[in-house]
Amino acid sequence: MCGIIGFAGREQAAPILLDGLARMEYRGYDSAGIAVRSETKGLQVKKAKGRLQVLSDLTHGGADLEGTLGIGHTRWATHGEPNDINAHPHVSENGQIALVHNGIIENYLEIKEQLQRHGVKFTSDTDSEVVAQLLEFHYNECHNMLEAVGRVLRRIEGSYAFGIICSDYPNALIAARKDSPLILGYGENGNYIASDVTAVIKYTRDVVYMEDGEIAVVTPESIDVFDSEMNPLEKKHSQVDWDVSAAEKGGYAHFMFKEIMEQPEAIRKTVSPRIRDGRVVLDDVSMTVDYVKNISRIFIIACGSSYHVGMVSKYNWERLLRRPVQVDLASEFRYSDPLVDENTLVIVISQSGETLDTMAAMREAKRRGARTLAIVNVVGSSIAREADDVLYTWAGPEIAVATTKAYSTQLVLMDLIGLYLADLLGTVEKSEYDAILTEMQLLPEKMSHFLEHFEDVQYFASRYFNHNSIFFIGRNLDYAMGLEGSLKLKEISYIHSEAYASGELKHGTISLIEPGTLVVALGTYAALFDKAMSNVVEVKARGAEVLAVTTESFKEKMEKTADSTIVVPDTHPILQPSLGVVPLQLFAYYVALQRGCDIDKPRNLAKSVTVE
Ligand code: F6R
DSSP: OOEEEEEEESSOHHHHHHHHHHHTGGGOOSEEEEEEEETTTEEEEEEEESOHHHHHHHTTTTTTSOOSEEEEEEEOOSSSOSSTTTSSOEEOTTSOEEEEEESOBTTHHHHHHHHHHTTOOOOSSOHHHHHHHHHHHHHHHHOOHHHHHHHHHHHOOBOEEEEEEETTOSSOEEEEEEBSOOEEEEOSSEEEEESSGGGTTTTOSEEEEOOTTOEEEEOSSOEEEEOTTOOEEOOOOEEOOSOGGGGSOTTOSOHHHHHHHTHHHHHHHHHGGGEETTEEOOTTOOOOHHHHHTOOEEEEEEOHHHHHHHHHHHHHHHHHHOSOEEEEEHHHHTTSOOOOOTTEEEEEEESSSOOHHHHHHHHHHHHTTOEEEEEESSTTOHHHHHSSEEEEOOOOOOOSSSOSHHHHHHHHHHHHHHHHHHHHHTOSOHHHHHHHHHHHHHHHHHHHHHHTTHHHHHHHHHHHTTOSEEEEEESTHHHHHHHHHHHHHHHHHOOEEEEEEGGGGGGTGGGGOOTTOEEEEEEOOGGGHHHHHHHHHHHHHTTOEEEEEEEGGGHHHHHHHOSEEEEEOOOOGGGHHHHHHHHHHHHHHHHHHHTTOOTTSOTTOOSSOOOO
8 A cells, every 4th residue: 555755864865765665566556756855946746647667757767856855655546536636745835845644534624624714725635635734734833843743643533654844844854653654764874764664675674663653753864753742752673684685576577476486485484483392382472271271262353365364274273273263354343343352362364464454453352352363474563563462474575466475374374373272272182283283394395396387387377367257166275265266366367256165156156157167176175075076067067167276185086077187285184275375376377477467566456455
């Protein structure tokens, strides 16, 4: 979703701002802009609808804008259509203040009307411009930018990360945050603000995560952070420990493909440190046996692909723990008056750790007394900081909008937690526990082996890429995996696709199957393989073309019925989705490639969804 970058330093700001925005392109956007202040030219603002390249061309790579202080923004439209005028930065009426904003100002209409009564003229449809104008209004009253920002923050409601510059302040930019991420970066040639570390990692690894309600004044020499009462704060610095190359394509055509290929290593990094002497060790979680025994109910809450991880885990955890596990979409959970109390364990899953729906659902669960455990990839993100406990998936930065390696690491981490809890409860046999752990450690190798033959999937994609509607069917874990396969395909290839529990087809959906319809049949779940096969026969009988995914054990049987078969290595049944999902990711990737889609930045989508 929207990305903010700001720089106060001793170098020309515009090229740095454009570079930072380029590194945040993956977040999703539809327009971009920068504002730079110089002694001679004052505030200069350039904005453009469309790709960042348009803005870069417009400013000759930033060379046209002179000055060492600036802010930049990529916008993902919420209020007002994507166009040049609604793009950020927004400038106050007298042209003295420029502002970039992520988030939503809920009471903007009321403030807008009030300012209009004072004669203020607006040019855009955005809630963000209202803040720029309100800032000018208060600045005219108090003539102190920090004080004016404080007054504005007390007046507005909603979520925000702001970057602000003012022509009266040649060296300082002001930042503020509430419910929208913002980091401060300490560099050699100046200091930064950014929505995420990928924007500044090229320049510094020394960062501070801003908290809700905090305000920062950033100059080339220093960064001062204040609480909402303007009391100075001492902030803890963090060192970003991943390499800049982790956020670069490194010779691959797309981030998505690179990230698919990185999955074995990401799984290894997530699993290895958590298995010691044949046991699962979750150092960062402090649940006692008594607490676990008193858990009456478990909720798993997430959105999108993270929710699909929850679907797999529901099957696995209920099997392992013999406790009711409910998976809820975060956006539904928070408004459903959920049955949550202090004996409820709430697991929230989020790659970005910033998804607003998931964050709000977690807060609601906490408010009702539940204990929350967050599974997060981005270190220091909002969800990670607010949860009672956090376990990180060590997938490294995920840049492609369509998640792959984060999904895979979430899956194995949830399996590990399931085993850990089952062990505490005594609901898993030792032999089963050992077998799962052994197989889990073999997953990276088996996945690598499969990935060596990625061209097989490419072949099927070239055969089926021109279908306009595709069904994914499977039972139990295969159904949960099908949900993810279907989402991957539709989000990057724009092909309409649905995932169904195979047994449910005959209750309606089978009427959509006609000669030539492509059905991706998932038959990796051993316990229900024969049942799944009956459903494959049903769709074949109605003329469907069947592309199957199965395991080595069932290859022969599947090949007798399906038109095409992709075979993944066998593993423990609980872990089978970790291998089964890989061909589905590759299939989506190659279909999208054949169709000429913008794979890493699919239309209308954002990487971290920070609005409701
Ligand atoms: C799909 C995808 C999204 C995310 C969803 C939740 O490929 O990436 O569906 O899974 O937006 O995001 P996080 O996990 O960051 O909360």
